[in-house]
Structure formats: structure tokens, C-alpha cells
Amino acid sequence: MSVDTLPYDVQRMVLERLDAHSRLTMRAVNKSWYNVFNDFPRWESVRIEAGQASGNEGLRSLLAAIRPRKILVRGRVLTPELLGVLSGSPLLEELSFAFCGFGSELDVSSLGTERNSSLKKVSFVGNRLINADSLQALMSAQPSIIELSSRTEPKNAAEMFWAAPSREWVCTRDPGTGTISSSFTKSGGSAFH
């Protein structure tokens, strides 16, 4: 007797009691579990941590299966391709990046390459500020986005001690008129600055 002989509802209850990683593993066991997994409601929110995984097609199809409402990416190196796949995740509404690495200037234009009409908010938090021109260009490329922000923040206590003031660019779109406006704020910082 195999675990596959369990009724559909019971298989589903087993999956519900698993963590995200084990749930994804179970999905790859056979078609029976794959189908139960795929009938799950979309995931509310996922976090992608720093790691070795590569191959954007794998990520693209995984996101298509779980259709998260919100994705938080932390500590990964951002390439334009990765940005494109993440922002193209079906039904995605919020995309946040925290302390992700990128080249001299992040090319955010790829966020707009896979049009995603559900994407409403994108935010970057890290050591570096993305310039307002890039943010505004992206707002124009992705008409669904209503808020786009970039904020500098100390990563840990040591950084906090030496920290420069926190700086933030926020671009917003008026849903009524479609007008884009941006604001810049500066706050905090240690006594050394």
C-alpha cells in the first residue's frame, strides 16, 4: 500500500502540514502528488534567499505553479534576466528586494520586459540608492505599477553605527490621472555624518 492510495482530501491535508520546501519536493514525487499540489490556492508570499540556484526557466515555471502574491528577494545578485522573470510571475502584486547585489547601476528596465498587469508595488532596500530617473523610466514602462521605491538602510548594527542618513526615493502614480510624481526623503544617520 502506498501513500498514493490516500484520498485526494487526505493527500491535500498532508501537503498543508508540510513546509514550503518539503511541499515542493512532494510535488516532484509523482503525478498524483503533482496534481494535488497544483490544485492548491496560490501562495500568499514567498521569500527567496541568497543561494546557488540558477537557471531562470526553473524559477519561471516554479513561480507559474505557486503564483505568489508577493515575493521578497534577499541577498541575491540581481541580473536583468532574474528581474524579468520575477516581475513576470503570474498574478504577482508586490516585489521587494532587500540587500541584493547588482552592477554599478541596476538596470531596472528589464522589470518591464515581461508585462505583468497585476504588479503594483516594487521596492528596493539596500546600501545603494537607485536613481530617480531609472525609477521613473520603469514606472512609464509598467503602467500597472502604482508605487516604486528605493531606500538605503544599514544592514547590521555595525553599519547602523557608522550609517549615513537613510535616503529614499518614492515614485507614485495617481490611479485617477495616471500622473507620476516622485519624492526624496532623508532621515536618521549617526553622529559621524
Next chain:
Amino acid sequence: MTEKGRIVKMVSQDQEEFEVEYGVATMSTLIANVLQDVSEETTTVPIPNVNAQVLAKVIEYCRYHYEAKRIDQSEEDIERWNKDFMKVDNKTLFNILIAASFLDIADLLDLGCKTVAGMIKDKSVEQIRELFCIEGDFTEEQEAKMREENNWGSEMSQENNAAQ
């Protein structure tokens, strides 16, 4: 007849009879509903989907939990008992789950599902297939695609409950 003294006769798939106290039997929502719909004189409830060996285990669970609630047994003791109760072979475990689902015994179903989930946790696809005697039925291309997806999955965590 008062419910306190009432005895329910549960008849398994293989025609074995189990005499069970009303309070114990009605831990199954299915049996509670059946008994509500029939006259008080009716005492026999056939359980056609569950064999005697599994039904005996299910009744053992219900009896313990009925009593545990009555004497206000500590959570620790109950947890320890549940753990021991679930130390069965896979076939029995799955049959208990199927019976709990059919009889609608929510706590037993939850315990069984948690036990199976605990067996799955931190295992690879291959280990799970071996543990549960499952044959993979994906094509080689599908397997490769799934592996690539799961590479990302291992760096992904679900932050909160699923949205509708």
C-alpha cells in the same frame, strides 16, 4: 435510554462487531450524524469501508481521547500517547488515515496527516519514493524540469498562509 449508558455496536467490513460507549462512538462525526437520524433503539452501525484491525485501532484512539478529556489528562501525556499510537507500519498508518477521513474524526485525521508529513520532512524525492514505495511516473524531461524548479524551491520559503 440515556446517552450515558447507551452502547453502539460498530460492525466492520469483515463483519466483526465492536461494542462501544455512545460518547466514544460519536467522536466520529459520521456516526454521530447517523445516530441522530435513527431511533434510539437502533444500536448497530455498519462501517463497510473499514476492516476489523483498523477499526480496533480507531476505537482505541477514540476511547483514549474520550477518557483523556473526561479525566483532564495533561497535554504532555496525550502527546506521548499519540506518538506511541502512531508507531505503526505504513499500511496501517494509511488505513487509519482513510478510516479517520471516512468516519470524520478530525483529530485523528490531523494526527495521521502530521505523522505522514513528519516522515516526509527533509527527505529527497528519491528517499520519499523509497519510503512509500512510489514509482516516479514523469518523463525524463519532466524530471529534469522539476529538478531545476526544486533547486529554486530549496532557497524559497513560504512566509504565511496561502491566499485564495
